[in-house]
Amino acid sequence: xxxxxxxxxxxxRYGRQQAVQRLSFGVAAGQICALLGPxxxxxxxxxxxxVGLSRPDTGSVRIAGVPVRLGAPVLRRVGVLIxxxxxxxxxxxxxxxxxxxxxxxxxxxxxxxxxxxxxxxxGPAIDRKVKGYSMGMKQRLMLAQALMRQPDVLILDExxxxxxxxxxxxxxxxxxxxxxxxxxxLISSHQLAEVxxxxxxxxxxxxxxxxxxxxxxxxxxxxGTLEDAYLAMIEGxxxxxx
Amino acid sequence: MLRFELTTQLIRLRTxxxxxxxxxxxxxxxxxxxxxxxxxxxxxxxxxxxxxYSALNHTMASLEFICPLLLPIVVALLxxxxxxxxxxxxxxxxxxxxxxxxxxxLAAKLGAAALATVVALAAVLAAGLVAGVVIFxxxxxHIIGAADLTTGETAGRVLAAVGYTLLCMxxxxxxxxxxxxxxxxxxxxLAVAIAFVxxxxxxxxxxxxxxVAVALPVHYWQNWVGxxxxxxxxxxGLGVVxxxxxxxxCVASCWTILARRDPAA
Numbered sequence: 001x002x003x004x005x006x007x008x009x010x011x012x013r014y015g016r017q018q019a020v021q022r023l024s025f026g027v028a029a030g031q032i033c034a035l036l037g038p039x040x041x042x043x044x045x046x047x048x049x050x051v052g053l054s055r056p057d058t059g060s061v062r063i064a065g066v067p068v069r070l071g072a073p074v075l076r077r078v079g080v081l082i083x084x085x086x087x088x089x090x091x092x093x094x095x096x097x098x099x100x101x102x103x104x105x106x107x108x109x110x111x112x113x114x115x116x117x118x119x120x121x122x123g124p125a126i127d128r129k130v131k132g133y134s135m136g137m138k139q140r141l142m143l144a145q146a147l148m149r150q151p152d153v154l155i156l157d158e159x160x161x162x163x164x165x166x167x168x169x170x171x172x173x174x175x176x177x178x179x180x181x182x183x184x185x186l187i188s189s190h191q192l193a194e195v196x197x198x199x200x201x202x203x204x205x206x207x208x209x210x211x212x213x214x215x216x217x218x219x220x221x222x223x224g225t226l227e228d229a230y231l232a233m234i235e236g237x238x239x240x241x242x
Numbered sequence: 243m244l245r246f247e248l249t250t251q252l253i254r255l256r257t258x259x260x261x262x263x264x265x266x267x268x269x270x271x272x273x274x275x276x277x278x279x280x281x282x283x284x285x286x287x288x289x290x291x292x293x294x295y296s297a298l299n300h301t302m303a304s305l306e307f308i309c310p311l312l313l314p315i316v317v318a319l320l321x322x323x324x325x326x327x328x329x330x331x332x333x334x335x336x337x338x339x340x341x342x343x344x345x346x347x348l349a350a351k352l353g354a355a356a357l358a359t360v361v362a363l364a365a366v367l368a369a370g371l372v373a374g375v376v377i378f379x380x381x382x383x384h385i386i387g388a389a390d391l392t393t394g395e396t397a398g399r400v401l402a403a404v405g406y407t408l409l410c411m412x413x414x415x416x417x418x419x420x421x422x423x424x425x426x427x428x429x430x431x432l433a434v435a436i437a438f439v440x441x442x443x444x445x446x447x448x449x450x451x452x453x454v455a456v457a458l459p460v461h462y463w464q465n466w467v468g469x470x471x472x473x474x475x476x477x478x479g480l481g482v483v484x485x486x487x488x489x490x491x492c493v494a495s496c497w498t499i500l501a502r503r504d505p506a507a
Contacts, residue, residue, distance in 0.1 A: 051339045053505050070505065071343035080339040086332030088250050095249075100333070103246045104340040145336070 001028040002065075004153055004184035005050065009059035012045050019045040021208040022059070027184045027201070029152070032175060034195040034216075035188040036230060037205035043188040044083065046205070047157050050186070051080050063153055076104065078153040079146035084161070085138040089131035093122055093141050096130055100145055112150035119174050120144035121167070136162040143171065147178075154178060154185045160194060172198050196226040204230065206237045243346050246337075247354035251324050252361065260316045264362060265369035267312065268304035272373035275300075279378045287386060289470055295384035297374030298396060302403060304370035306467055309407060310443060310460075313366060317411045318418035318435035320358035324351055325422025325496075326431055334505060344500045351423075352493065355415045363408055388472040403466040406478060413459040413485040414439070416492030423499045459488045 003026030012020040020042040027033040035043050048054035050061050052070040060067060066074040087096045101110050110116075117126065120140040130138065139162040146156065154175070160168045175198060179185050189195050195202075202219050204211040211233050212219055216226070223229035251257060271293070275283055278294040285291075293303035328334040337347065382390035383399075391399065417438060421431040442460040445451050455461045462481030469475045 053335050053338060055504055071338050071341045073341065075339050075341035078339065080336070082335060082339070083332070086336060088331055088333060090254060091250065099246050099249065100336055100340060103243050103337055103342055105243070
């Protein structure tokens with residue numbers, strides 16, 4: 001099956017720091033791929049390049065076979081959560097969703113609005129100004145923003161941050177349903193137990209480099225948990241780097 | 243995208259307060275000169291001296307008073323905020339992945355800044371006109387030391403003055419917009435824009451620095467006042483050229499800044 005998200009030899013340097021180094025991987029339709037790595041591994045830098053927010057020094061990104069650049073039309077097919085939630089604080093949650101949707105010249109409402117609002121579960125708070133929202137409410141509203149367009153590609157940076165266990169479960173079920181419907185899902189997360197329940201594939205990064213890539217079951221091998229397998233991979237890579 | 247910029251910036255408490263401050267000046271000035279209605283304002287000359295004669299006299303005198311400092315500061319506030327608020331709030335990245343292209347983003351910001359400038363100028367004119375009609379009444383435009391202007395002359399000169407001032411304020415909006423895109427935060431852009439207006443005004447008053455002053459947009463902002471003086475206006479043509487030059491330079495700078503900057507850097 002062809003990869004919907006394709007990163008090919010991506011490199012990115014910020015000043016003296018090499019954030020990402022010749023990173024290649026792909027996510028096919030129906031897959032839920034978890035991008036894992038310690039803090040500073042280059043996960044967010046990679047995700048920024050995947051959605052055109054950052055220009056790779058070398059390499060390229062393709063989504064559905066189309067090269068990605070800043071503001072590329074193919075991004076209409078992508079639901080994005082990156083660098084945390086961000087809204088216009090003096091506008092309501094509903095007004096924020098509407099403004100972010102119509103900014104791209106689309107007519108309101110988006111196709112998956114009802115389902116996305118159900119998942120967000122904000123109730124009457126959707127009509128309150130965002131500056132009064134808790135961190136969890138902002139995260140849920142941002143997830144609604146990413147999901148309301150019914151994307152066939154999802155790129156979500158730490159989507160479960162600030163969510164309670166019931167909300168995490170609802171998000172997991174929603175992402176699994178999207179993948180079952182043919183979407184390619186890429187998430188980054190530090191919550192390895194959650195990832196083990198959700199992901200079908202893994203991309204593990206350390207120090208900007210690819211450590212391992214493949215199906216979750218293959219990468220788990222004899223390790224009982226993803227946590228054990230992940231820590232073994234990172235420690236092995238650190239030792240090799242020394 | 244233009245609607246996004248307008249709804250997020252113009253319908254804001256701080257914008258409304260700024261516009262109310264602008265509108266309050268002609269109202270307060272009208273009230274303070276109410277006892278002189280129909281007569282010369284003390285021994286003053288020009289538009290200030292003739293302001294109690296009619297609503298339009300008062301409107302144009304208000305514009306002359308407000309144009310050098312308060313109006314450009316409010317225009318700078320609006321334009322700098324339009325340029326930088328989405329970055330300050332963090333939603334710029336979500337606009338780019340919406341997706342919105344750089345060209346569309348810049349076009350929306352330019353359009354919104356221009357419209358905000360029109361609104362700011364209109365607030366001064368509307369407040370001056372309403373206060374003038376109520377306090378001084380609707381009479382022919384009076385010029386001290388010359389005959390009253392006919393209706394046609396009044397319409398032509400008022401339109402020319404307003405159009406010229408709008409062009410001058412668009413240049414100011416362009417400067418603030420450029421600073422808003424260039425500097426890391428909107429507050430910094432606003433501070434630098436206000437410092438620019440103040441410093442340029444000080445430079446403009448130094449005869450020894452005339453060679454520098456003529457390159458600054460501020461140098462030409464009051465040239466329209468001569469339209470309501472028996473001696474006539476001078477330097478408006480050069481003023482238009484300089485303002486257009488600044489506007490063109492600012493638009494080019496804005497485009498270059500947006501095109502070269504990595505939004506995640």
